[in-house]
Amino acid sequence: MASRFRHAALVGKYQAHGIRPVLEEIAHFLVRQGMEVSLEKQTAQSTGITGYGAFTPDELGRHCDIAVVVGGDGTMLGVARELARHGTPLVGINQGRLGFITDVSIGEFAKALAPMIAGDYEEERRTMLTGVVWRDEERIFEGFAVNDVVVSRGAASSMVELKVEIGSEFVANFRADGLILASPTGSTAYALSAGGPILHPGIAGFVMVPIAPHELSNRPIVLPDTAEIVIEIVAGRDTSVSFDMHALASLLHGDRIAVRRSRDQVRFLHPRGWSYYATLRRKLRWNAGVA
Incomplete structure (x- = not known):
């Protein structure tokens, strides 16, 4: 099992209606897990969330050892481009509609994140x-x-x-x-x-x-x-x-x-047991006809 993470960057789709209480709930959860939490600067400014550090994506890449991204795949793409050069691993919590690369359900984030923070996860690197x-x-x-x-x-x-x-x-x-x-x-x-x-x-x-x-x-x-x-x-x-x-x-x-x-790659972290093929089945509705 990998080492425990210590400092989380929290990034959200700040334009989404009702995103502030979701981000605050996740931030509080991470703090209860013993983590330091820093928000992406625009996320903090747009939502009005205070009480945490607020940094640019480059600063987050230099200071944080994991990024938790709340939104859809578009939000994840923007963050991934910024953090790839730092090698920062990303976890996606899906508030969008499809979510190929933000694959943790918002309703199950606590159950999924707790073991991942402790170092128990699946990792993949994307070109x-x-x-x-x-x-x-x-x-x-x-x-x-x-x-x-x-x-x-x-x-x-x-x-x-x-x-x-x-x-x-x-x-x-x-x-x-x-x-x-x-x-x-x-x-x-x-x-x-x-x-x-x-x-x-x-x-x-x-x-x-x-x-x-x-x-x-x-x-x-x-x-x-x-x-x-x-x-x-x-x-x-x-x-x-x-x-x-x-x-x-x-x-x-x-x-x-x-x-x-x-030369840089994106590092995605997934809950233990995650499967690429299961993602395709779910997102592309390949389950039709399966009991």
């Missing part, structure tokens, strides 16, 4: 994407993504044309509404709704999924995560790129998005 947008020889944008990097057309424009190279080798020109490059974590997000496959988190790969391609032969493909993938804007107006929904809009023809596996 991240890192990318750079180049215009001529100038780096104009950098981003990290736990889920995906998405290049897409403008809302009122026609499809885009994208040239894809992998490891300096030309692969294809895609004419489509866009292109998704997803990690195994992101394979159950936008990529899945666009027709891509589910990648088990243990697979060292990415999935590349064209969005509504002009050619029906342009199918999703699973790629090794060892090579850099470069997407060049060939044609199209108002094209944008997003890293987990953090977007850079108005890309120009000739702009290149270079994406590779990040």
Whole structure:
């Protein structure tokens, strides 16, 4: 069994109605477990919770040895990007609707957290994407993504044309509404709704999924995560790129998005007995017909 955790970062979806009493209940529980508790600064300011330290995500990563994230997968993605470089493990308490990576029910947080704080848990590490947008020889944008990097057309424009190279080798020109490059974590997000496959988190790969391609032969493909993938804007107006929904809009023809596996990984902690396949069954309703 791993060592006991001592200092918890508490992060919440502070926009959610009624989140303050939930966060206070969790904070009080953690204190009763003998832990020091610090809130993410924006969470503390937006909810008005006082009596605890309030720090930026970077400060939380330097001072806390575990992060408890209350919200949905979107809240978790934002925190995970910030804390991955510190190696801080994260526990997700689900207040959202789906919750692939925030898998502890809000009604069962005490039962789940108590043994985890003591060092009894399942741990998994998830791959991240890192990318750079180049215009001529100038780096104009950098981003990290736990889920995906998405290049897409403008809302009122026609499809885009994208040239894809992998490891300096030309692969294809895609004419489509866009292109998704997803990690195994992101394979159950936008990529899945666009027709891509589910990648088990243990697979060292990415999935590349064209969005509504002009050619029906342009199918999703699973790629090794060892090579850099470069997407060049060939044609199209108002094209944008997003890293987990953090977007850079108005890309120009000739702009290149270079994406590779990040050297940082996200550490997710789960209650003992957690199963990836059970999560899929529950979230995707694969239980139909099972007694």
